[in-house]
Amino acid sequence: MGETEKRIETHRIRCLSKMKMFLLAITCAYVSKTLSGSYMNSMLTQIERQFNIPTSLVGFINGSFEIGNLLLIIFVSYFGTKLHRPIMIGVGCLIMGLGCFLQSLPHFLMGRYEYESTVSVSGNLSSNSFLCVENGTQNFRPTEDPSACVKEVKSLMWVYVLVGNIIRGIGETPIMPLGISYIEDFAKSENSPLYIGFIETGAIIGPLIGLLLASFCANVYVDTGSVNTDDLTIAPTDTRWVGAWWFGFLICAGVNVLTAIPFFFLPKTLPKEGLEENVDVTKVDKEEKRKEEVKKEKEGLTKDFFPFMKSLLLNPIYMLFILISIIQFNAFVNMISFMPKYLEQQYGKSSSDAIFLIGIYNLPPICIGYIVGGLIMKKFKITVKQAAHIGCWLSLLEYLLYYLCFLTTCDNASVAGLTTSYEGMQHDLYVESTVFADCNLNCSCPSKIWDPVCGDNGLSYMSACLAGCKESIGSGINMVFQNCSCLQSSTNSSAVLGLCDKGDTCALMLQYFLILSTLSSFIYSLAAIPGYMVLLRCIKSEEKSLGVGIHTFCTRVFAGIPAPIYFGALVDSTCLHWGTLKCGEPGxxxxxxxxxxxxxxxxxxxxxxxxxxxxxxxxxxxxxxxQLPGESVSSGIMHTGSKVTGKQSELKDMHQDFKVVNAVDMKTKL
Incomplete structure (x- = not known):
């Protein structure tokens, strides 16, 4: 008898250890997938500069992840639970690793990055060839023969990044649904919330690591190790700077591949956690019968598909909620995707600093908001109608607070001939003829090259030549230009490389913007859980899976894919000066x-x-x-016993709803 109990206990420990192994593996998978996603989102500006492509095309590359996700989501939803789920998750992680590797591949095929510059550091040109030389001819980098020029313009290396992102989206598809369902099937019902909490912790840690990695890589020059960085004439704050975007993708690829390994050693099924063998055969039989019934229900799912679809389409609350989600996701996808670019252009921050600030100021409030929102729902026993009011009015409060961001403004960078005149007077529109003035008219300067310098009069110029500078001392980023004819009113008539700083007032405005962004992130995430409870409770329990799937599908098709494209095109319309490629084509x-x-x-x-x-x-x-499907008809005239069972079923339903919220909402927001 003692040996039998010992064998049962040993079996139970072995089952628990396998479940914990799966829990650890799926948590790491969540870390790796969110790490890759947040890193990709943070590197959009670097990719744009590396390939010299417009923002609208970068938005399409970013939205291609959703395309890859949608290609496989139907297959995973219908057939995933019938296959070996751990192996499918492991294969998904390997595919994500392949996608990340493909995204880094162009760096090794394209050669070194060459930025447009009038300043030569190669030594094959005279030291003063990029300065103001009366009646001279200007040479500037990069200069190549026409054949190489045509090849560069027609380069489509960004397609690797596009295809890699699609493959990454395909690989991520099975992780969330199959991982959650595996835990649901084989974990104790009382342990399931704790396990899912561990998994969602990975979904919080991943973006934080991704943003920190992106901040580090954006601060390292793209060709570090193959070029002498002391010869560079650009700094991380320069809009021509490209960070080592490829390095982070290699790290993401390695992490995804390592994450995949444990899943290939996990079994297809596990005994239900806590279920004892040889103790009560009838319990096992009941469990098997229950599984067979569930299997029959799944097989009959296709028969119920059209009735469920009709029921959902005729549900006004559900359809209105989908409309709200599509509109709001269009707004937030745009803001999140282009926030680093906004901080760079509006406040003069480098890509590295912008990404770091986003991670520090925005991510923690979102996580805290989710937790606090869930605790409020639980502690105060919020009803569905109360949750709808909480979600709506909190979101409206954050929306009104959002308008204060319009006050945190900085002026345009003062660039002579572009945003201001050479006398320092602001003007609205860029006119080609204003690039030249009397002080540089005879300097034979190129008019389209962007190689800005900051004069000691606080005014920036598009190049040292256009500033009328005739001499230079030093090398690399420390180069100083002297005897600049357009700066005669200043003390030294000298200039240094780079745009002038926007000043302390702009730095203060940045702090105000970040504080408002923190408050907005917290308040909106506080409203997210009550809002999703309305979605989950306005539909019947048997329609929940399909309802959440359609909701996710609609937000991706009508927001996740098109939003970055049209928003990128609108951002392009505000461009004042495009980069110039070797052929003179815009970059x-x-x-x-x-x-x-x-x-x-x-x-x-x-x-x-x-x-x-x-x-x-x-x-x-x-x-x-x-009257919502999940609500009881009359709560006031219930007997004591029915109250207890009602509360138990309500808690069970709430527990199930929160798991769906964790699986869908945290994935989308983070």
């Missing part, structure tokens, strides 16, 4: 009109979100006299 944008950029970056999401409150108020109106 990536070097400087934007800060005012118009701000109106688009803040104004378009404000307009979209404002329109979303119309269907939100309609939901509140419909809920006034509507």
């Amino acid at each position: 990536a944008c070097r400087i934007y009109d800060s005012t118009n950029f701000r109106y688009i970056y803040l104004g378009l999401p404000a307009a979209l979100r404002g329109s979303s409150y119309i269907p939100a108020l309609m939901i509140l109106f419909i809920l006034r006299n509507r």
